[in-house]
Amino acid sequence: MRAVMVANPKGGVGKTTLATNLAGYFANKGRTVSLCDLDRQQSSLRWIAFRDERLASITGYYAGNQMLISLPREPDWVVLDAPAGFQGYKLDDYMRAVDRVIIPVVPSIFDMAATEDFLNTLKRDLGGRAAKIGIVAMRIDPRTRAAGMLDEFLKHFQIPLLANLRSTQNYVNVAAIGQTIFDPPHARNKRDVEQWAQLLNWLEEA
Ligand SMILES: Nc1ncnc2c1ncn2[C@@H]1O[C@H](COP(=O)(O)OP(=O)(O)O)[C@@H](O)[C@H]1O
Ligand SMILES: [Mg+2]
Numbered sequence: 001m002r003a004v005m006v007a008n009p010k011g012g013v014g015k016t017t018l019a020t021n022l023a024g025y026f027a028n029k030g031r032t033v034s035l036c037d038l039d040r041q042q043s044s045l046r047w048i049a050f051r052d053e054r055l056a057s058i059t060g061y062y063a064g065n066q067m068l069i070s071l072p073r074e075p076d077w078v079v080l081d082a083p084a085g086f087q088g089y090k091l092d093d094y095m096r097a098v099d100r101v102i103i104p105v106v107p108s109i110f111d112m113a114a115t116e117d118f119l120n121t122l123k124r125d126l127g128g129r130a131a132k133i134g135i136v137a138m139r140i141d142p143r144t145r146a147a148g149m150l151d152e153f154l155k156h157f158q159i160p161l162l163a164n165l166r167s168t169q170n171y172v173n174v175a176a177i178g179q180t181i182f183d184p185p186h187a188r189n190k191r192d193v194e195q196w197a198q199l200l201n202w203l204e205e206a
Pocket of ligand 2: 106
């Protein structure tokens with residue numbers, strides 16, 4: 001079993017979008033996947049409820065009320081969808097329990113200030129284990145001033161930028177029907193799937 005958590009204390013930055021699509025990627029690769037929803041709003045679990053049984057299967061469960069972390073051992077991958085406001089000792093415990101942490105950030109000056117505090121805390125608390133953290137820039141238009149500012153901003157942290165995912169209704173449309181960009185028909189979201197390549201390599205490498 002390997003585990004990846006998607007976290008950022010800000011809401012609406014794309015945690016659930018990343019977590020559900022990651023689960024969909026692994027499932028379509030033939031891996032067994034558990035999607036662990038840590039959010040009381042249970043968006044990931046509600047999404048699974050819409051998922052057609054004929055699609056690659058994803059098992060979901062809610063763990064937002066667990067006092068002690070216990071990740072299932074059986075699946076090939078556990079994908080954890082963290083809630084907004086997730087920080088402190090509980091975040092630290094989960095950071096230790098997983099193999100990889102992905103932090104979605106959006107190119108807004110307001111979000112960057114909040115994200116800066118979060119990244120500083122991670123750097124301080126994690127020390128030598130920082131290597132397992134990666135950033136995903138969400139809803140990025142590379143031509144914009146905001147994208148340039150995000151680039152500048154990320155240079156201050158020794159955390160790799162693993163993907164720039166464009167803003168597109170494709171994510172919204174697949175989410176509405178319990179799907180991911182990795183579900184068939186595969187030609188449909190080709191351009192977006194390509195943007196995940198580096199992130200997926202980073203996850204799969206030992
Ligand atoms: N790359 C994207 N392009 C367009 N819409 C997106 C993208 N990523 C996320 N969204 C939308 O933004 C909203 C918030 O995303 P969500 O994944 O729920 O964030 P979080 O889990 O961090 O609160 C959702 O409606 C989602 O469909
Ligand atoms: Mg969410």
